[in-house]
């Protein structure tokens with residue numbers, strides 16, 4: 001009996017060993033890591049180049065990226081690509097990146113896994129280009145400033161790249177908006193040269209090495225945050241797509257202290273360092289009937305410039321926006337149907353439109369995109385190149401009988417990089433296009449009949 005069980009036991013032990021060690025991080029090591037952290041706007045962009053080598057016998061199919069929990073919550077986007085070809089023929093192939101779990105993550109470390117296109121054999125190496133974006137990661141300090149003060153912010157990170165792998169050689173460059181750096185944590189060797197802070201090179205750092213740094217620097221970039229944006233894109237098969245966008249815009253920089261003086265603001269050029277007077281929205285090339293209004297009414301100080309490639313709308317709220325101030329407004333416009341609605345197969349149509357926020361250089365905390373399909377549309381499906389929440393709603397407008405299907409897409413933490421095309425496919429039977437005219441015609445006809453009847457009755461009374 002024991003002899004019969006023995007092989008089973010061995011196999012199961014082997015299996016256990018195999019599952020628990022299926023992707024132990026120590027399979028890999030990083031030969032060379034270079035990181036560039038761009039702090040020049042209020043959106044933090046990090047570029048990371050990793051040369052990864054497989055030092056184990058088993059082939060490796062994924063590479064883990066580690067993030068401290070506080071940073072993980074502010075990640076808006078993580079992208080990875082692998083460089084193929086040499087020098088001039090070099091091109092980048094995008095790779096799949098997904099959040100991943102690890103059983104014994106130290107200090108609550110969070111992970112993303114990059115899936116390699118081809119497995120990495122023993123002794124092989126590959127170079128990955130990683131790009132990620134952090135929002136709400138610059139903390140104004142002092143938290144309150146007066147109208148003419150310059151804005152200073154804190155940024156927290158680690159001088160050593162957090163990684164589950166041994167890193168042989170690494171260096172980091174932090175780009176700041178101006179050479180006015182109040183202070184930055186020194187981790188030898190580190191120094192400032194102009195608008196760049198250099199950390200490293202550091203040699204042979206163990207997995208999960210971490211060395212916290214704080215950078216305190218000037219940043220007068222407008223911290224434009226749209227707390228909530230609702231975009232409604234309504235398709236009418238009668239020739240246009242109507243877009244209506246509701247904005248709640250805030251200045252997320254240091255809070256404004258004291259009273260606002262318009263005289264000071266207009267007379268001294270340096271006054272209101274981080275405040276913003278206007279914003280630029282990029283709209284599609286052939287827009288028409290553009291409007292921009294708030295609760296009070298139309299705001300005429302906006303300017304629209306159109307060209308064959310794009311249209312630019314300069315939005316100027318009624319007052320300049322200081323830290324902590326908010327403005328709510330609506331932008332609306334129409335675009336020609338044939339620019340955005342296509343037919344993919346008999347009876348299947350699709351809208352191809354851009355997803356994100358039209359205003360340049362903003363973070364959107366909560367974005368809702370509603371695509372209102374024509375009455376009678378069936379089987380809607382949305383195709384978005386990243387994860388979004390989806391649901392369907394019904395909307396009734398003037399002359400609707402059965403209501404319109406609305407495809408609702410929701411996403412939090414949206415950055416300009418999310419401003420990419422998405423598609424909504426649906427089936428439509430052209431017979432429905434006749435519904436509204438038929439209804440109108442029958443309404444007129446009924447009216448006509450009623451009039452005739454009334455006239456007849458009227459006459460009969462006189463007699």
Ligand SMILES: *[C@@H]1O[C@H](CO)[C@@H](O)[C@H](O)[C@H]1NC(C)=O
Pocket residue numbers: 290291297298
């Ligand atoms: C606002 O502007 C739109 C478009 O220019 C116009 O149709 C509308 O009448 C204006 N409304 C008011 C209250 O001025």
Ligand SMILES: *[C@@H]1O[C@H](CO)[C@@H](O)[C@H](O)[C@H]1NC(C)=O
Pocket residue numbers: 352353421423
């Ligand atoms: C959607 O439009 C963009 C350009 O705005 C184009 O590059 C892309 O190929 C279109 N996608 C589809 C599926 O038609």
